[in-house]
Amino acid sequence: MIAADTRIGAGTTAAAPPAGAPFLSIRGLTKRYGGHVANDSINLDVYPNEVLALVGDNGAGKSTFIKMISGVHRPTSGRIRIDGKDVEMHSPNDARDAGIETLHQNLSLVDVFTVQENIFMGRELQRKIGGLVPSLDHAEMRRRTEDLFEELGLPKPDMNRTVRALSGGQRQAVGIARLLLDSNVRLLIMDEPMAALGVEESRLVLELIQRLKAKGFAVLIISHNLDHVFQVADRIAILKTGRMVGAVERDEVEHDALVHTIVGGRLPDHLAHRRAENLT
Amino acid sequence: MTDIPTETPDSDRRGFSRRLPAGMVPFLLKYSHVITFLVLFVLASVASPFFLDVTNLLNLVRGASMVGIVAVGMTIVILCRGIDLSAGSIVGVAAVAAAASAGLTSPVAWLLALALCTFLGAINGLLITKLNLQPFIATLAMMIFARGCVYLYSDGGDVYAQGADGMFRWLGSGYILGVPVPVVLFVGTWAIFVYIMRHTRWGRHVYAVGANEEAARIYGVAVDRIKIQVYALSGFLAGVAGLILVSRISVAEPNAGNLYELDAIAATLIGGTAFDGGVGGVAGTILGVLILAMITNLLNLMSVSPFVQMLAMGIIIVVAVVVSDLRNRKS
Numbered sequence: 001m002i003a004a005d006t007r008i009g010a011g012t013t014a015a016a017p018p019a020g021a022p023f024l025s026i027r028g029l030t031k032r033y034g035g036h037v038a039n040d041s042i043n044l045d046v047y048p049n050e051v052l053a054l055v056g057d058n059g060a061g062k063s064t065f066i067k068m069i070s071g072v073h074r075p076t077s078g079r080i081r082i083d084g085k086d087v088e089m090h091s092p093n094d095a096r097d098a099g100i101e102t103l104h105q106n107l108s109l110v111d112v113f114t115v116q117e118n119i120f121m122g123r124e125l126q127r128k129i130g131g132l133v134p135s136l137d138h139a140e141m142r143r144r145t146e147d148l149f150e151e152l153g154l155p156k157p158d159m160n161r162t163v164r165a166l167s168g169g170q171r172q173a174v175g176i177a178r179l180l181l182d183s184n185v186r187l188l189i190m191d192e193p194m195a196a197l198g199v200e201e202s203r204l205v206l207e208l209i210q211r212l213k214a215k216g217f218a219v220l221i222i223s224h225n226l227d228h229v230f231q232v233a234d235r236i237a238i239l240k241t242g243r244m245v246g247a248v249e250r251d252e253v254e255h256d257a258l259v260h261t262i263v264g265g266r267l268p269d270h271l272a273h274r275r276a277e278n279l280t
Numbered sequence: 281m282t283d284i285p286t287e288t289p290d291s292d293r294r295g296f297s298r299r300l301p302a303g304m305v306p307f308l309l310k311y312s313h314v315i316t317f318l319v320l321f322v323l324a325s326v327a328s329p330f331f332l333d334v335t336n337l338l339n340l341v342r343g344a345s346m347v348g349i350v351a352v353g354m355t356i357v358i359l360c361r362g363i364d365l366s367a368g369s370i371v372g373v374a375a376v377a378a379a380a381s382a383g384l385t386s387p388v389a390w391l392l393a394l395a396l397c398t399f400l401g402a403i404n405g406l407l408i409t410k411l412n413l414q415p416f417i418a419t420l421a422m423m424i425f426a427r428g429c430v431y432l433y434s435d436g437g438d439v440y441a442q443g444a445d446g447m448f449r450w451l452g453s454g455y456i457l458g459v460p461v462p463v464v465l466f467v468g469t470w471a472i473f474v475y476i477m478r479h480t481r482w483g484r485h486v487y488a489v490g491a492n493e494e495a496a497r498i499y500g501v502a503v504d505r506i507k508i509q510v511y512a513l514s515g516f517l518a519g520v521a522g523l524i525l526v527s528r529i530s531v532a533e534p535n536a537g538n539l540y541e542l543d544a545i546a547a548t549l550i551g552g553t554a555f556d557g558g559v560g561g562v563a564g565t566i567l568g569v570l571i572l573a574m575i576t577n578l579l580n581l582m583s584v585s586p587f588v589q590m591l592a593m594g595i596i597i598v599v600a601v602v603v604s605d606l607r608n609r610k611s
Contacts, residue, residue: 093500110492112558121488122499124481134480 021084023048023186023218024069024100027279029078031064038064041078042244043279044237046187051209051219052247053229055262056239062222063191065239070102070189071095099186101179103193108175111164115157116145119178148177153211169201173208180212187218194228206232226255240265244276309607313552313600317567320574328581336577338460344573345466346371346521346537348566351544351551352473353517355565358548359477360510361490361557362415366404366422367518367544370397371537372430374522376439379532383443386451394519400426401515405508419511423541430534439532452527462524469517473562486510491558546593547572550600552607560604571596 022045031039039061046052056062067073069080071089080087082098089095092102109118125137125144142159149156154173163171172193179188193209194202209219209232223229229236230250237247238261246267253261257268267275308315324331331337350367357364377393384392400422407418433439441448454461477483488496489506497503521540526532551568553560572593579589 092498104498108495108498110488110495110558112491113487117484117487121484121496122501124484126481134482136479136481136484138479 020047022046023083025081025084026069027079027081029065029068029080030076031061031068031073032076037242039068039075040242042239043276044244044247045279046218046220048186048218049213049216050234051213051221051232053233053236054220054222054239055224055226055229055236055258057262059241060239061242062239064242066102066189066191066220066222069095070100096182096185099184100189101182101185101187102189103172103175103179103191105191105195108178109163109171112162114159114162115166115174116141116159118163118174119145119148119181121178123181144181145177148180152177152180152208154208167201168197169204172197172201172205176205176208176212185217187220188212190219190221192222192224194223194225202228226258229258230255238262238265238267246271246274246276246278248274306607309603312603312607313550313564313567313571316550316600317571317574320571320578324574324578324581327578330581331578338463340573340577341463341466341570342460344569345460345462346524347540347543347547347572348466348569349469349517349521349524350514350537350540351547351565351569352469352562353514354541354544355548355551355553355560355562356473356477356486357415357510357514358545358553358555359490359557359560360486360507361493362408362507362510363419363545364401364404364511364514364518365416365419365541366400366426367514368537368540368542369423369426369430370400370515370518371522371525371540372532372534373397373400373426374519375526375532375536376430376434376534378448378523378526379439379441379444379530380433382441382445382448382530386445386447389444389448390451390523393523394516397519397522398512398516401518402508402512404515405511408511409504409507427538430536434532434534436534438534441526441530441532444530449527449530452524452529465520465524467566469520470562470566477562482506482509487558489557543572546597549597549604552600552604554604555601568600 024044024046026042026044026046029039029042030037042061042065054062054065064073068075069089071092071094074090080089082100087094087098089098095102110121113121120141125141126134127137129135145159146156152173154177157166157170157174163174166174176188176190176193179185190209193205197205206228209221212219213234221229221232233250235247235249236253236258238245238258240262243265245261245265248267248271252271252274253268261267350371354364354367374393374397377396378389381389381392383389404415404419404422407413407421408415411418413421451461451465456464477486485496485501485506488499488501489503493503518537518540522537525536547568548560548565549555549568550571551560551564551566553564575592575596576589579586579592
């Protein structure tokens with residue numbers, strides 16, 4: 001409810017600490033694969049209107065964590081609360097119904113489809129002519145696609161070309177626009193959205209993420225590129241060997257200190273109050 | 281907003297296309313099957329005074345209608361990144377099943393045969409989705425199995441449609457407003473599926489599964505259900521072709537429909553559908569079917585040996601696939 005209101009308003013300032021109630025609240029989330037603990041009692045809050053970056057070495061458990069909150073894997077134990085209510089997610093569709101959409105790495109688009117066909121894949125608009133004969137509403141889908149791009153401040157794509165002909169940045173924009181078609185989406189999860197993009201292209205995606213935040217969405221991104229993280233994130237959550245070290249404000253931490261935390265798995269002393277176990 | 285750099289395909293400037301005006305090559309590639317069809321049509325009407333005869337043309341389309349109906353199903357299977365090698369055998373199943381049950385009145389015989397064929401097609405789909413078999417392997421197995429059923433039932437001999445009523449023969453030999461019934465069935469089936477593939481959610485989902493199964497699954501397309509339906513449909517349409525075949529002579533030969541699947545695959549490829557799924561459409565398939573039929577007809581009218589016709593078809597398939605590959609790489 002709160003988020004629905006903030007979404008209409010313009011963006012808040014980047015460094016403002018998260019205020020109000022979290023959209024997503026995770027407590028004690030654990031995933032075991034046999035004897036291996038991939039995620040060990042993770043605590044984390046995600047607020048509307050913020051970009052939260054999830055960082056950590058390879059094997060720190062980022063993907064496992066993302067998969068649990070996007071409904072792909074079920075947690076072994078722990079709680080996921082959305083707007084203060086406990087939810088159980090058995091499939092990506094459950095997560096989608098709860099307002100969580102995920103931009104998967106490399107898997108999100110059909111190369112030989114046009115922009116519009118990609119945006120509406122799996123939820124094509126279909127009317128019934130005379131109440132009987134199904135018929136796709138191509139014109140309405142086109143109109144909504146154009147609206148979506150305009151709303152996101154993206155240049156209007158060539159509707160008749162396949163996405164294979166687009167640049168990497170444009171493709172990523174289509175993938176992100178696709179997630180926003182559904183009007184109840186609140187949290188966007190992006191797994192390495194700038195991977196394999198050039199400098200200019202990355203900038204386009206980073207700008208787009210800022211614009212999404214300004215529209216009131218919560219954005220959770222995974223990135224290995226700390227320069228990108230410092231450019232776009234309001235807060236940075238650090239995972240180390242399956243445990244959540246803590247989540248710090250971007251302005252509280254220097255690049256080098258962040259690298260130390262990622263490698264060492266311990267927050268600097270002056271940030272001890274940001275430790276994950278302090279979340280209750 | 282800033283301009284985003286776009287990769288402009290510059291392959292226009294390479295190879296054979298260098299001498300043609302810009303925009304010409306994509307056009308030629310896109311409409312290659314239409315151009316081939318028109319060229320053949322003109323060539324045939326010049327080469328033989330009998331070609332343009334209405335009876336000859338109707339006979340040509342009627343002869344092609346059975347492979348044509350199978351090819352509509354085959355195109356949809358190939359769009360879904362599959363293949364149905366069992367289609368010809370299922371034509372045989374339909375022919376024998378309808379002949380054997382002709383005495384129960386035509387509608388009952390037809391329904392029985394079609395239900396059986398749809399069931400066999402659905403089994404293809406189940407083997408592919410639930411046992412994770414490659415479409416090639418699953419339908420190869422069904423091709424052998426279904427043909428085996430036909431031989432087992434007929435004991436290797438012909439099955440006569442005993443007690444068949446007038447309707448039974450009408451399907452293959454009758455006319456509707458002067459047009460042979462098989463032609464009406466073929467063109468009607470084609471038109472319906474051109475519509476379904478372009479203008480319904482189901483059609484889009486078939487394309488999505490064929491183009492990127494993983495993405496389709498992530499975005500909520502019921503991938504397995506679509507695949508099973510597609511193979512069941514191919515079985516059903518093969519059944520319709522089998523009914524026409526048995527109706528024309530009221531006898532089901534045990535090798536009825538043999539190798540239809542290969543003609544259907546050829547027609548699909550010539551019609552511009554990509555073999556690896558997601559690109560092309562049913563619309564072009566009718567041209568593929570007619571191109572194959574015209575070549576045969578033209579060479580027959582010119583008294584060229586059927587063996588030479590096979591050489592021509594082999595070459596045309598290679599050319600068609602190369603052209604469609606070029607086109608798909610460009611779009």
